[in-house]
Amino acid sequence: MRIAVDAMGGDRAPEEVVAGALQSLETPGHDLVLVGQPEALRRCMEGRKYPPERVEVRPADGVIGMGESPSASLKRRDTSIALAVQLVRDGEAEAVVSAGNSGAFMAHATLRLATIEGVERPAIAIVVPALPGPRVLLDAGANASCKPEHLVQFAQMGAVYARDVLRIRNPRVALMSIGEEASKGSGLTKAAHRLLSELRDELNFVGNVEGDTVFADVADVIVCDGFTGNVFLKTAEGTAQAMVDGLRAALTSSLRARIGAFLVRGALTRFRQLFDYATYGGALLLGVNGICIVGHGRSDARAIKAAVSVARQAVQTRVVEEIAASCRALQAAPVLPAADAIEADASTVGG
Amino acid sequence: MRIAVDAMGGDRAPEEVVAGALQSLETPGHDLVLVGQPEALRRCMEGRKYPPERVEVRPADGVIGMGESPSASLKRRDTSIALAVQLVRDGEAEAVVSAGNSGAFMAHATLRLATIEGVERPAIAIVVPALPGPRVLLDAGANASCKPEHLVQFAQMGAVYARDVLRIRNPRVALMSIGEEASKGSGLTKAAHRLLSELRDELNFVGNVEGDTVFADVADVIVCDGFTGNVFLKTAEGTAQAMVDGLRAALTSSLRARIGAFLVRGALTRFRQLFDYATYGGALLLGVNGICIVGHGRSDARAIKAAVSVARQAVQTRVVEEIAASCRALQAAPVLPAADAIEADASTVGG
Numbered sequence: 044m045r046i047a048v049d050a051m052g053g054d055r056a057p058e059e060v061v062a063g064a065l066q067s068l069e070t071p072g073h074d075l076v077l078v079g080q081p082e083a084l085r086r087c088m089e090g091r092k093y094p095p096e097r098v099e100v101r102p103a104d105g106v107i108g109m110g111e112s113p114s115a116s117l118k119r120r121d122t123s124i125a126l127a128v129q130l131v132r133d134g135e136a137e138a139v140v141s142a143g144n145s146g147a148f149m150a151h152a153t154l155r156l157a158t159i160e161g162v163e164r165p166a167i168a169i170v171v172p173a174l175p176g177p178r179v180l181l182d183a184g185a186n187a188s189c190k191p192e193h194l195v196q197f198a199q200m201g202a203v204y205a206r207d208v209l210r211i212r213n214p215r216v217a218l219m220s221i222g223e224e225a226s227k228g229s230g231l232t233k234a235a236h237r238l239l240s241e242l243r244d245e246l247n248f249v250g251n252v253e254g255d256t257v258f259a260d261v262a263d264v265i266v267c268d269g270f271t272g273n274v275f276l277k278t279a280e281g282t283a284q285a286m287v288d289g290l291r292a293a294l295t296s297s298l299r300a301r302i303g304a305f306l307v308r309g310a311l312t313r314f315r316q317l318f319d320y321a322t323y324g325g326a327l328l329l330g331v332n333g334i335c336i337v338g339h340g341r342s343d344a345r346a347i348k349a350a351v352s353v354a355r356q357a358v359q360t361r362v363v364e365e366i367a368a369s370c371r372a373l374q375a376a377p378v379l380p381a382a383d384a385i386e387a388d389a390s391t392v393g394g
Numbered sequence: 395m396r397i398a399v400d401a402m403g404g405d406r407a408p409e410e411v412v413a414g415a416l417q418s419l420e421t422p423g424h425d426l427v428l429v430g431q432p433e434a435l436r437r438c439m440e441g442r443k444y445p446p447e448r449v450e451v452r453p454a455d456g457v458i459g460m461g462e463s464p465s466a467s468l469k470r471r472d473t474s475i476a477l478a479v480q481l482v483r484d485g486e487a488e489a490v491v492s493a494g495n496s497g498a499f500m501a502h503a504t505l506r507l508a509t510i511e512g513v514e515r516p517a518i519a520i521v522v523p524a525l526p527g528p529r530v531l532l533d534a535g536a537n538a539s540c541k542p543e544h545l546v547q548f549a550q551m552g553a554v555y556a557r558d559v560l561r562i563r564n565p566r567v568a569l570m571s572i573g574e575e576a577s578k579g580s581g582l583t584k585a586a587h588r589l590l591s592e593l594r595d596e597l598n599f600v601g602n603v604e605g606d607t608v609f610a611d612v613a614d615v616i617v618c619d620g621f622t623g624n625v626f627l628k629t630a631e632g633t634a635q636a637m638v639d640g641l642r643a644a645l646t647s648s649l650r651a652r653i654g655a656f657l658v659r660g661a662l663t664r665f666r667q668l669f670d671y672a673t674y675g676g677a678l679l680l681g682v683n684g685i686c687i688v689g690h691g692r693s694d695a696r697a698i699k700a701a702v703s704v705a706r707q708a709v710q711t712r713v714v715e716e717i718a719a720s721c722r723a724l725q726a727a728p729v730l731p732a733a734d735a736i737e738a739d740a741s742t743v744g745g
Contacts, residue, residue, distance in 0.1 A: 110575075173636060184572060187580045221535060221624040224461075229538045229621045254628030258636040270580045273572040274622055275629050277605030282633040285524060285609040290641075293665035294658055303657025307644070310651040314644035 047136035050079035051123040052143020061087035063347025113146035131333040138354035142338030161370030165330035184273035191234035201264035207360040217262030220251040324349025398487035401430035402474040403494020412438035414698025464497035482684040489705035493689030512721030516681035535624035542585035552615035568613030571602040675700025
């Protein structure tokens with residue numbers, strides 16, 4: 044198994060990206076193709092211990108900036124993202140990891156790898172840490188606006204991911220809304236609720252969840268449009284960070300608290316890791332013909348190592364093939380109700 | 395000043411509602427009208443210390459259930475919500491507090507009190523705890539779908555609230571989106587961004603914020619549609635609760651951690667209060683001709699007491715009159731660009 048890594052992508056590239064990628068080689072079973080400016084990469088690799096036969100450097104002179112327009116970036120064929128995606132297209136790598144410009148990465152992946160038959164829009168799937176176990180939420184930001192039938196496809200893909208990667212039997216699928224009742228929500232969620240309800244034989248649809256019940260043990264797959272999913276993701280990150288900051292301030296507010304904090308340090312570290320994006324490594328872009336891992340722009344070595352591990356798992360469980368099979372089955376099932384007729388209408392909560 | 399309290403509203407009514415309302419009388423300067431079933435209320439009041447001349451019980455036999463349809467509830471005139479709102483309409487009370495069915499409360503408030511001239515849709519304004527100080531976010535759930543010009547009105551109302559109640563000079567207004575660039579987001583946010591940018595003389599518009607930067611010190615007023623705002627609110631609540639649960643588990647995981655936890659207990663309590671909805675009491679329904687405080691359904695006595703305090707503050711700072719004046723000023727300003735022409739279009743992030 045070969046995994047391509049965009050070594051130039053991310054706020055802390057190439058140093059942390061190269062370091063994390065090489066650390067992933069502590070586990071056997073995969074080789075790396077590091078894509079980027081050869082001299083910069085070689086400097087980062089110097090002095091590090093790794094099995095050289097498992098690492099190839101593929102030169103790419105161009106780098107897509109974090110603020111660059113995704114559509115404009117498509118024209119440049121010499122960038123590390125373009126070449127890393129091309130490796131998957133050409134069958135030279137089974138997966139690609141990038142913590143670079145995520146819009147550009149998604150644009151390249153969608154255009155060069157194409158979507159799986161039956162999938163109109165790829166979606167970013169994130170793993171939400173919760174007890175008793177993690178769950179998957181999609182779309183976390185690939186599509187700012189969605190149609191109801193897109194959410195059905197997200198549900199389909201998310202269920203495969205939950206089953207094969209998270210190993211959850213018969214995963215429960217829920218729709219993110221602002222009330223448990225089918226009558227609450229936006230025009231989009233009401234229409235999607237109707238479609239998902241009609242597919243109960245194919246999907247284990249359990250109804251609506253809200254931003255807080257995502258963390259409760261009521262669903263394994265949560266679907267929403269990319270705007271909502273991105274607000275969820277960023278809000279959860281922001282709240283967790285604000286709480287960690289507040290906790291730090293509280294724990295240093297007095298001598299008594301500082302002594303206590305020293306004693307709980309180990310426990311707090313384990314607790315913090317549960318809510319740390321670096322523990323999860325990256326999100327999967329589901330729906331394209333290839334494994335694409337979208338890393339966090341702030342990724343450090345630990346996050347990149349985790350992202351490579353997510354890529355391995357996705358390749359091993361054959362996520363792309365399983366989604367394709369699942370989409371074929373859904374298309375063979377009773378035809379989807381005509382969603383074109385369902386128009387998003389302005390309406391008030393519970394109105 | 396007289397404040398009407400829907401004593402039957404909320405999961406823990408009437409006991410906790412009556413207890414919290416009576417506790418608010420520890421502060422001088424307002425009287426209470428408790429609206430609800432007289433016998434139930436009298437039972438809750440028995441044995442409690444309070445100045446009886448400051449409390450009136452107004453009988454209401456009906457109770458609107460938490461799951462009841464808001465529109466159906468409008469037909470029943472004998473409910474505690476209907477009568478409590480009516481007191482404000484009739485000038486018998488300056489404000490009304492309810493932790494009951496929020497959809498029904500909003501429907502009654504909007505219909506019986508009517509919206510302020512120039513405001514098409516009332517919005518729920520919540521106070522977001524953050525450092526160095528709190529900020530206000532609206533709409534947190536009154537309108538599942540919004541037009542761009544609604545968000546402009548929310549900005550207007552939120553700026554008045556931040557200035558008069560939170561005492562922030564020249565409050566910075568931001569739009570919730572999924573990227574800082576004006577080009578990112580949904581059709582709604584892109585159109586609202588254009589409108590807000592053209593009103594820079596009237597509003598201190600600073601651009602887009604994301605779910606995580608809400609907690610950073612970049613804006614004092616954050617506007618969004620009610621679906622997005624509700625996802626933000628619930629996600630922040632759910633994340634905070636999940637972290638508190640995780641923290642509790644971590645702090646009892648070993649003897650060493652338990653001893654440390656004992657030492658940091660006081661610091662943690664202060665920390666937890668910062669993120670506890672009960673500290674803030676309730677959200678304001680802005681845009682109607684009267685002060686309406688929407689309490690959390692799970693409100694306990696402490697939350698109700700805080701909600702009465704929010705009501706007092708809103709009456710004292712004349713929020714309704716100030717919003718009306720601000721709306722008149724905006725309407726006298728250069729006419730809003732024709733927003734009807736701006737249609738929400740399906741588009742991908744950064745596309």
